[in-house]
Amino acid sequence: MKKPNPFLCLLIVLFTIKTTYLKAQDTKTDANTLKGTSDDMKKIMADTSKKHWQKGGTVSLSGQEVTLTNWAAGGQGAISVGGLINLFFYYHKEKWVWNTDINMAYGVIKNGSSKDWLKTNDRIQLTSKVGREAFKNAYYSALFDFKTQFAPGYNYPNDSVRISNFLAPAYGILALGLDWQPKPYLSFFIAPATTRLTYVGDNTLARAGAYGVQAQVLNPLTGAVITPYNNMLWQFGGYARMQFQKDIMTNVNFATMVEVFSNYLKNPQNIYVNWTTLTSMKVNKFISATFSTQLIYDPLVKYIASDGSAHGPRIQFKQVLAVGFTYKF
Helix, strand or coil, X not given: CCCCCHHHHHHHHHHHHHHHHHHHHHHHHHHHHHHHHHHHHHHHHHHHHHHHEEEEEEEEEEEEEECCCCCCCCCCCEEEEEEEEEEEEEEEECCEEEEEEEEEEEEEEEECCCCCCEEEEEEEEEEEEEEEEEECCEEEEEEEEEEECCCCEEECCEEXXXXXXXXXXXXXXXXXXXXXXXXXXXXXXXXXXXXXXXXXXXXXXXXXXXHHCCCCEXXXXXXXXXXXXXXXXXXXXXXXXXXXXXXXXXXXXXXXXEEEEEECCCCCCCEEEEEEEEEEEECCCCEEEEEEEEEEECCCCCXXXXXXXXXXXXXXXXXXXXEEEEEEC
């Protein structure tokens, strides 16, 4: 029997090892390639998702303290604290848009030696609008808006009788219309078909007919109920809304919103108006000043004087100037 050539055997062994190594390398390379491709796809999908959404907000906290000791000119010390939270969630994909804003604010003040904290600001508002593109910069849209407050309100200095409370009132709007956005910072929404709900969850206020709901009517002789009170008031009419927000100069942002509503079913000439503004002035990364205003005219809301007497509707106006900590994200 012929002996195998040792040199030939060595070559065969080396060739086998090399082939096995190359196959292993190819398998590892393929696995790495697949993993890399998978990671890239996940990154692309995440980036695409982020492009559809814009999220952010502002948290602000401000305060003031005045202390007077043996102050010859007279005066009264005070402590005030206020805060606001504004959040937004904007979605845009192909022909669909969905914008949601949440705004909350609350403030209190304590004067002198008084133990009571008096409310100076109180607001909860949620607005959500979804639309599909009709033509350039215009969308067939549906809007939902909800407004109420956190805590009871009083007509100071009379703090014995509540004139408002949580969900008293609460306003809800559901509107169908056209939203035109000629600029990224400007929009006009017109809704000829709108339902507006006023809800007064405090039965004492509802019984008195506060904020336009049906008051309880009693027989003056027997005290029997002739007409029961109602916690809700439904209205159907037309609604329009304008929004603007833009940096008007370096570190200064201005935002405003005007909304009007007319009830088709009763006295359509009496227009409900709500106009808000917010000017934010940035000092540095965390310190800023804000100046906000709100003007309201509601033809169904009576003016209550400090002596408790009721008068016809009047223009309501509020302004808040605050300097403090602000964080944007």
